[in-house]
Amino acid sequence: MGRPVTLFTGQWADLPFETMCEKALEFGYDGLELCTWGDHMEIDKADQAYCDARKETLAKYDLQLFAISTHLVGQCVCDRIDERHQSILPDYLWGDGDPEGVRQRAAAEIIKTGKVAKMLGLDTVIGFTGSSIWHMLYSFPAVSQEMIDKGYADFAKRWTPILDEYQKMGVKFALEVHPTEIAFDIATARRALKAVNYHPAFGFNYDPSHLGYQGVDYVKFIYEFSDRIFHVHMKDAYWSEHPMDIGVFGGHTEFGDNRRYWNFRSLGRGKIDFENIIRALNDIKYQGPLSVEWEDSGMNRDAGAVEACDFVRYSDFDPSDVAFDDAMQK
Structure with missing residues (x-):
């Protein structure tokens, strides 16, 4: 199959960039899909010379680059800022921690990230958006639709100027649909698109692992948003068929606790139906990379990365160019 298999470096940001290249080879x-934390892609340092040097190192290891990812900074554009965000931001973005200042600096950094993507010769930036209304997920005390509308209006107000700049640059932003974001299932993805008036620079990074354990039809998602899937993450998750001590919300426990209803698993070891995902991606003619986001708290990550790469190559296949029964016709 022609789709390249890449590795998202977000879970490997403790390793130096060149070490990551050596391992990926x-x-x-x-x-690789380079994250913008650690030293893999440093937005504050990324002038054209820096970007050219990154591309030269990738070429040295015969590696391609299709996208960069800004999950941590993107999260801070719309979020209710607190001490959690200080742990994921560099000091120059955190500043004095004033929430609105953090949000504005994060938005400016996302625009700069689009410019860096352009210098790298890319047209896709992947990330999170944050959400001012995620804490209203469970409606007690009762949450009115007017309150939810305000959350989507806040998202549109903060992200439309970013998307306008991306459109000027010829770059797209792919939101990874995910709990804690403004879009976390099919219904909220529809609502997010509507909020930004179906902006041409806004679409999705498709990751089935965040949908499956919620009970969301992750194959339908591909067909529903066929023209908005700008990138694909290959990640697996397992969820129990039986009642557990800890439900779908996680019970304030850490990932990897086997009392949980669900956990991320190495590719092929969970419950995600990759067979039908590949068939759906073929149907919509997606030709971009299949990017492994490897997360499994119970498994060695080097071994997991190797088997995940093999699993994706085995799972991917070309669509047929003939009907199987054509040979039976006169």
Whole structure:
């Protein structure tokens, strides 16, 4: 199959950039999806010379680059800022911690990230948006639709100027649909698109692992948003068929606790139906990379990265160019 298999470096940001390149080559990947934390892609340092040097290092290891990811900074554009965000932001973005200042600096950094993508010769930035209304997920005390509308209006107000700049640059922003974001299932993805008036620079990074354990039809998502899937993460998750001590909300426990109803798993070891995902991606003619986001708290990550690469290559296949029964016709 022609789709390249890449590795998202977000879970490997403790390793230096070149070490990550060495490992990706050893693991068998075609390329990387570079995160913008650690030293993998440093937005504050990224002038054209820096970007050219990154591309030269990737070429040295015969690795391609299709996208960069800004999940941590993107989260802070719309979020209710507190001490959690200080732990994921560099000091120059956190500043004095004033919430509105953090949000505005994060928005400016997202625009700069689009410019860096352009310098790298890319057209896709992946990330989170944050959400001012995630804390209203469970409606008690009762949450009115007017309150939810205000959350989507806040998202539109903060992200439309960013998306306008991306459109000027010829770059797209792909939101990873995910709990804690303004879009976390099919219904909220529809609402997010409507909020930004179906902006051409706004779409999705498709990741089924965040949908499956919620009970969301993650294959339908592909068909529903076929023209808005700008990038694909390959990640697996397991959820129990039986009642557990800890439900779908996680019970204030850590990932990897086997009393939980669900956990992320190495590819092929969970419950995500990748067979039908590949068939759906073929149907919508998605030709971008399949980017492994490897997360499994119970497994060695190097071993997991190797088997995940092999699993994706095995799972992917070309669509047929003939009907199987054509040979039976006169």
